[in-house]
Amino acid sequence: MDDITDGLTEVSCDILVIGGGTAGPMAAYKAKRRNPQARVVLLEKANVKRSGAIAMGMDGLNNAVVPGYATPEQYTKEITIANDGICDQAPVFKYASRCFDIIQELDSFGIRFQKTENGDYDVKKVHHLGTYVLPMPNGDTVKRALYRQLRREQILISNRYMATRLLTGRDGEIAGAIAVNTRTAEFLVLRAKAVILCAGAAGRLGLPQSGYLWGTYENATNSGDGYAMAYHAGAGLANLECYQINPLIKDYNGPACAYVAGPFGAYTTNSEGRRFIECDYWSGQMMQEFYSELQSGKGPVFLKLNHLHSDTIGKIEAILHTVERPSRGRFHENRGTDYRERMVEMHISEIGFCSGHSASGVFVDEFARTTVTGLYAAGDMASVPHNYMLGAFTNGAVAGEHAAEFAAGRDLPDYDPSDVEQERARVLAPTRRDDGIPPNQIEYKARRMVNDYLQPPKVTAKMKLGQERLAEVREDLEGAMVARDAHELLRSLEVASILDCADMAAAASLFRTESRWGLYHYRVDHPEKNDADWFCHSILRKQDGRMMLEKRPVAPYIVPIEDEERSAYDRQRIRESA
Amino acid sequence: MSEPFEAFGDVEDLAADLASPDATVRRLAVMALAETSDWQAVPHLVAAIADAAPEVREQAARALGEFDGRAVGEALARAVTDSVAAVAAAAAESLAELRDADAGGALLALVAHPSPFVRTAILRGLKALQIEASLQPAITALSDVEPAVRVQAVGVIGYLKRQETLPALIGAARDGSAEVRLAAVKALSFADQSAEAAAAVSAALKDAAWEVRAAAAETLGRLGVSSASPALVAALADELWQVRQKALQNLGRLRAREALPAIIALLGDDNPSLRKDAAAALGEIADPASREALATRAQDADPDVRKTVAWALGRL
Amino acid sequence: MIASASAKAPNEEARLPIAYTPTTLPVVVDEAKCIADKGCTVCVDVCPLDVLRISDLTGKAYMKYDECWYCMPCETDCPTGAVTVNIPYLLR
């Protein structure tokens, strides 16, 4: 294993799904259900059995719109407000209307949600605005249940293949993808009538404070390949300046997790043990408040549980230490932290791209279609804001169904063989060198530059310098990176995606000359929100080989937001900056 | 070139390894069979439940959790009585995964098994199946000697949500074991507007166990019986703030006007979580009489309290 | 896989030679419990970062690359309880 082997195979299918984490399995499943005759391939860089953000399950659905607890209108309104109004509501509303069906379907797969003693879903109220949290204390079996369904539907699963580039046809429509085996370096050319990108967040963009490349908030396999592939295929990417930043257990860099402990009565405090968060919505505004408190004399920030009853803490531990990021328990044990006695020190994460928690990503409409014909995207990498896990499942389903219908009436497009040749040359370049810079060093440097120059507070002059530094790293990557086995080759391909994402982050951040989304896009030299010029999406795309940006109007709202509701939110901001 | 798609092997080929003299090889064969997710693997896995080596039986018990149906239920029912604890435990977990009502028969046959572990696991399995036939056995099991069994029996009954089970559940709300009382108090939530249920649950507000008291407050909110308000008002003086908090929340839910003075008093509590929930309850009740009291907290030191006060004032 | 590491050893005219810097590995396998020699590859299969391998020398699983998300599928899914995931030193 791991020896570099020469080889290339070509296969054809109707629908190709790239990424078998959360959205991907659902997309493949729904595509096959919609058209059982279709050949559906699910391609995964790791192994579908335990891949993606939900490798060990999740402790709950953060955004379940369950009848009787919340309505699609209410949810759409809250998401719109939380995103400072920059939100195409149609996909959000569609998600909110469909997600309860998906919950029931997941339940029928054997994925267990918390039920009351009467067998109903035990939806938790977190605050008076809306009730959306549905715990899944035994969520560690999510992937096993999904995998079983995929097997039964006879989806063709390709594990340990990393997609590196999309193939397009004569008119720029999608024609398939190129992938590389992560253990042999052999190539796989997949021709397809429709492709669904579900490759997750760009989680290895910033460098965690620990300095450990793999100590990321996101599953560290998610190196932003989906964004890079979409970009190179000409698709538009929306609002990439709206970063993801999350409050996490310091050093451990995983969630604490407020959604689990919150309903039990835990909360975030400053070092005086007082609450300080003014904002009602999980948003950049909230992160701004978190950041300010950390920087102030009242930091550090903590998650406070020590006021809870010992029995309650026992229950919280049972969840936090078995699902999602189960090694949390081990981390606390090493440091002698007992939730009963000490508050848990919190910090903010490195930056990333992820619509699971913010609003950026490959631009999609309410059918999960990107701006490239035949190319779909779902989950953390698609632009539907505040997706979380249920959004990945639901929008994956939307994409799978639509793609199945799209593919049914189509011939397999031809691709240009020279594209494959070019890609082979690019991929294999680091294997042609006898010496050079290994990918881990290139990655470390690129990500450190991201921290130094691109992380908020964003300063124009710094970001421009950052672009220069990143260009130098790119020269090293293209001219001197070396990969000695297939595994290092995988890493070297990932660094290329990371660097593409860093360039996109810088360009998008410089484009929007205002501040919006709280900390996510706080520009020191343009500190105010400017609705007159910037109440729009920013769309980044590759045109004639170059990165370009343009404005795109926000689609007219289908759920109107009263001025009063919007201004109530703005008042909170003013109080904060005062 | 390695084959680009996962191959899972032929079920019969994989099953051949179940005849190996090496238990580890047999165990790996069980794992491979489970992996196929192929229903054809079921008879082989069922056979492996009778393997001589406990680790193979344990693996088979776990593997059967991936499947469903009568044969699976029967095999798991056998495995849950295994003398090796790890095998029985794996079977118990898998039993809880069954969804096919056809599996019920095999489970029902064991509800009176001598081992309390088996009885608990069986009732837990029956709970999710939600079949009528388990109602009577569950009611009988409410007098089981073992509290864990009684807890699961309450679950079976609670999931079925039948009006005629109210007396049984009300009885369980007075059980000797706090766990059972807790389950019963929660299970009574379905009895919307039932005065008898409300009376029993009100009594549970004085339970010795704090979690039962907290759950009782919650259930009273769900039942929506307004005559329960005085009991909830009394619970505002509970020794534990967690119970006081639940009482506040559910007085809000009941829109209990008569609770206003007691709730207003809690607006000045030292605990910010209670101040917040007091404000929220006043917002739910939405009686203009609380305006002045709410206004005094508009500048509370805690942002959650301030926000909730603003929200509540907006509702008056 | 040992062979592959040396297949491209830095040559003598190397302008950018590569060091072998030591690092402590977070994941430990109890060889007495591991049944990889009988055909098990579960931990290698499930690891999202693909950092575990079966050793040609011992026939047992081991961690080959220090690139771990401390996510635990390897430990959870191992049928014999042979794997222990420790928190990587830098963030411990």
Ligand SMILES: Cc1cc2nc3c(=O)[nH]c(=O)nc-3n(C[C@H](O)[C@H](O)[C@H](O)COP(=O)(O)OP(=O)(O)OC[C@H]3O[C@@H](n4cnc5c(N)ncnc54)[C@H](O)[C@@H]3O)c2cc1C
């Ligand atoms: C630690 C953590 C905790 C969270 N907690 C919650 C929670 O409690 N509740 C909630 O609702 N949400 C939660 N979320 C968010 C939620 O899990 C995600 O939004 C959702 O799972 C994303 O799904 P996805 O399919 O987009 O990405 P993923 O599930 O990450 O899947 C992406 C997949 O693509 C594969 N891939 C990547 N690149 C390539 C490539 N080049 N070729 C082939 N395959 C590739 C990856 O290996 C991966 O399997 C959490 C997220 C994290 C990281």
Ligand code: SF4
């Ligand atoms: S899963 Fe366990 S038994 Fe199997 S190879 Fe890994 S360590 Fe060995």
Ligand code: SF4
């Ligand atoms: S903890 Fe996760 S990343 Fe680390 S070796 Fe195990 S499976 Fe792989």
